[in-house]
Amino acid sequence: MEPTVPSPKAKEEAETSPVKESLAPARGLQTGDYLTTAQGLRLPDTDHSLKAGPRGPSLLEDFHLREKITHFDHERIPERVVHARGSGAYGTFTAYGNAASVTKAGFLAEKGRETDVFVRFSTVLGSRGSADTVRDTRGFAVKFYTAEGNFDLVGNNMPVFFIQDAIKFPDVIHAAKWHPDREIPQAQTAHDTFWDFVSLHTEATHHVFWAMSDRAVPRSYRTMEGFGVHTFRLVNAEGGTALVKFHWKPVAGVHSLAWEEAQITAGVDPDFHRRDLADSIDAGLFYEFELGIQVMPDSDDETFHGIDLLDPTKIVPEELAPVQPVGKLVLNRNPDNFHAETEQIAFHLGHLVPGIEVTNDPLLQGRLFSYLDTQLSRLGGPNFAQLPINRSQAPVNDNHRDGLHQSVVHRGVAPYLPNSLSGPEGPVPAGPEKGGYVNVPRLVHGEKVRANPVSFADHYSQAALFYHSLSPIEQDHIVEAFTFELSKCYEQAIRVRMLSVLANVDAGLTAEVAAGLGLPAPEGTPPAQVTPSPALAQITDRAWPITGRVVGVIGTPDAGTAALQQTLKTQGAVVRVIAPVGGEGVERTFQTARSVEFDAVVVAMATDNPQVTVLLQEAYRHAKPIGVQGAGDRTLAAAGIDPKAPGILTDPDAESLATALGQHRVWDRVPLLKPAAA
Numbered sequence: 001m002e003p004t005v006p007s008p009k010a011k012e013e014a015e016t017s018p019v020k021e022s023l024a025p026a027r028g029l030q031t032g033d034y035l036t037t038a039q040g041l042r043l044p045d046t047d048h049s050l051k052a053g054p055r056g057p058s059l060l061e062d063f064h065l066r067e068k069i070t071h072f073d074h075e076r077i078p079e080r081v082v083h084a085r086g087s088g089a090y091g092t093f094t095a096y097g098n099a100a101s102v103t104k105a106g107f108l109a110e111k112g113r114e115t116d117v118f119v120r121f122s123t124v125l126g127s128r129g130s131a132d133t134v135r136d137t138r139g140f141a142v143k144f145y146t147a148e149g150n151f152d153l154v155g156n157n158m159p160v161f162f163i164q165d166a167i168k169f170p171d172v173i174h175a176a177k178w179h180p181d182r183e184i185p186q187a188q189t190a191h192d193t194f195w196d197f198v199s200l201h202t203e204a205t206h207h208v209f210w211a212m213s214d215r216a217v218p219r220s221y222r223t224m225e226g227f228g229v230h231t232f233r234l235v236n237a238e239g240g241t242a243l244v245k246f247h248w249k250p251v252a253g254v255h256s257l258a259w260e261e262a263q264i265t266a267g268v269d270p271d272f273h274r275r276d277l278a279d280s281i282d283a284g285l286f287y288e289f290e291l292g293i294q295v296m297p298d299s300d301d302e303t304f305h306g307i308d309l310l311d312p313t314k315i316v317p318e319e320l321a322p323v324q325p326v327g328k329l330v331l332n333r334n335p336d337n338f339h340a341e342t343e344q345i346a347f348h349l350g351h352l353v354p355g356i357e358v359t360n361d362p363l364l365q366g367r368l369f370s371y372l373d374t375q376l377s378r379l380g381g382p383n384f385a386q387l388p389i390n391r392s393q394a395p396v397n398d399n400h401r402d403g404l405h406q407s408v409v410h411r412g413v414a415p416y417l418p419n420s421l422s423g424p425e426g427p428v429p430a431g432p433e434k435g436g437y438v439n440v441p442r443l444v445h446g447e448k449v450r451a452n453p454v455s456f457a458d459h460y461s462q463a464a465l466f467y468h469s470l471s472p473i474e475q476d477h478i479v480e481a482f483t484f485e486l487s488k489c490y491e492q493a494i495r496v497r498m499l500s501v502l503a504n505v506d507a508g509l510t511a512e513v514a515a516g517l518g519l520p521a522p523e524g525t526p527p528a529q530v531t532p533s534p535a536l537a538q539i540t541d542r543a544w545p546i547t548g549r550v551v552g553v554i555g556t557p558d559a560g561t562a563a564l565q566q567t568l569k570t571q572g573a574v575v576r577v578i579a580p581v582g583g584e585g586v587e588r589t590f591q592t593a594r595s596v597e598f599d600a601v602v603v604a605m606a607t608d609n610p611q612v613t614v615l616l617q618e619a620y621r622h623a624k625p626i627g628v629q630g631a632g633d634r635t636l637a638a639a640g641i642d643p644k645a646p647g648i649l650t651d652p653d654a655e656s657l658a659t660a661l662g663q664h665r666v667w668d669r670v671p672l673l674k675p676a677a678a
């Protein structure tokens with residue numbers, strides 16, 4: 001088999017990737033000549049414990065055995081309470097410079113400035129070992145190591161959230177995660193407690209629609225948008241402020257898995273997204289995103305076209321405030337050690353830099369507390385900022401001392417201010433002219449209440465806006481997802497209640513879901529008028545780059561597809577030959593290949609192998625382009641696929657395959673796949 005990415009051994013032998021100075025001292029292979037204990041004592045044997053004779057009991061005095069096992073016993077740290085499953089990569093962010101009019105943050109404002117970043121993508125609900133392709137919101141957390149200190153943009157791939165106030169976070173997460181008695185189901189929302197909560201707590205409705213949409217099953221982390229969700233306040237060099245929402249736009253476009261495909265993938269390759277990220281970077285097929293901002297005027301009521309900018313269940317349609325690209329992110333380096341980097345990275349909304357401030361969004365305000373707090377138990381104490389992955393590239397003079405896992409040997413006697421002992425080198429407070437973080441003064445007043453603004457009571461208008469903005473195929477998927485998930489509930493009362501929530505969004509959708517559940521459709525009061533936002537639809541006529549898309553070629557390596565393969569590769573696609581048995585130039589065999597690995601398939605040999613039949617039938621059902629070459633038509637016939645169906649390309653050249661791939665799926669085939677009405 002021919003590897004497309006370096007083998008683990010080749011990677012270890014290769015030169016390590018260039019490392020930032022701040023991380024260098026803590027890195028490296030343990031390449032010394034001799035195996036040692038943690039104290040540096042050379043060891044002659046690490047295979048046998050010290051025993052009283054070969055058949056005797058082990059001796060307590062075996063310090064090497066005890067040290068080795070004790071360290072192993074403590075290798076794991078608590079997984080994140082949410083977003084436990086994730087994977088990450090390093091990259092570079094380059095500013096276009098046009099953001100200078102709204103922010104003085106140097107990494108955004110200074111044209112051409114390059115800033116190192118680490119990005120961690122994640123699912124929310126599952127445990128660390130859960131599958132990547134489950135239906136869930138995805139985390140999209142970015143740490144910018146800026147010259148002014150670290151800035152974290154801790155976002156999701158959906159622009160709204162289930163709750164409006166941080167105090168509800170434990171409730172929504174307790175409801176959405178597994179049931180506490182049996183700890184099932186893992187990593188999914190298709191169960192009673194989730195639907196119980198969201199049907200009772202209707203401010204979740206908008207996010208629920210996103211979670212039932214194709215956005216919840218991304219094709220890869222390369223093909224999802226990211227959103228800061230909350231509104232932030234940006235401050236420019238003159239002190240002018242603007243209210244801003246952050247967006248990440250994938251250069252590859254927004255594409256999703258088919259629901260059945262996502263479910264099969266969860267079993268066939270639970271690491272599907274993680275693998276794609278790492279393999280793509282190894283292959284030089286980097287993930288790329290543009291950072292964009294929606295800029296709204298700062299105002300006392302913090303609303304825009306009647307939309308409350310402090311309500312995290314609301315979006316601002318792009319047609320009202322266009323997303324202006326302000327810089328580009330390229331993910332170009334894999335971590336060397338999952339635990340040290342991806343697991344130990346600690347994001348926090350309070351990691352801000354001059355030019356970026358928070359707003360009073362009550363969800364954001366609570367998050368400002370939570371992220372610091374959670375690291376104390378997750379990373380074992382207050383010194384997690386000293387971990388190499390969390391270190392600032394700006395100098396740190398924080399006067400913090402001691403604590404668990406302190407790894408700095410601080411010198412001097414005056415870690416306090418003011419002091420007269422540190423001498424001229426000691427840290428002094430820095431005003432704005434020295435890059436100090438100074439909040440723009442704002443009047444804060446109000447009665448002490450536990451209450452929401454009145455506008456937060458609108459729970460349905462934007463769910464309807466989202467639904468009506470989508471293409472008919474995407475709308476169908478939402479209907480199917482609601483029907484699937486609610487069918488999985490045991491309690492009929494929950495289904496009935498959820499239908500009454502849906503009835504306040506759209507009557508047609510409610511009728512379809514109700515029919516699927518075998519229940520009557522209730523009446524509701526959906527919004528009388530909805531102005532769609534076409535920017536929300538992901539199925540459009542637009543063609544996208546095919547970088548990183550995978551084409552499976554069924555045939556022997558010499559089956560006449562070499563030219564096709566070569567041209568696809570030059571366009572950034574990954575080509576894998578699927579042959580009856582392994583050998584030179586073969587990457588998958590009939591036994592190891594499954595359709596979900598491929599965005600398109602070319603069949604270039606005759607076979608009635610049942611695994612190939614399943615592969616082709618799945619690829620067909622998931623509306624993937626299928627190329628047929630040479631005797632491949634016999635294989636297609638064995639799978640019962642109509643060669644005249646949309647997206648079946650006879651003797652395709654690379655151009656026609658690339659065009660089909662650039663559309664992501666053969667959308668014309670989708671209506672033919674619907675089961676005939678009973």
Ligand code: HDE
Binds near residue numbers: 081230
């Ligand atoms: Fe988080 N969230 N969150 N969250 N969140 C965490 O922090 C929390 C929310 C998001 O890859 C935790 O270090 C509260 C919205 C991402 O390491 C924790 C509330 C958004 C990640 C936490 C929210 C997010 C987290 C768990 C409601 C999108 C993964 C481990 C007020 C804008 C970051 C950790 C990573 C992680 C709390 C809501 C995104 C417990 C209390 C809204 C991407 O601190």
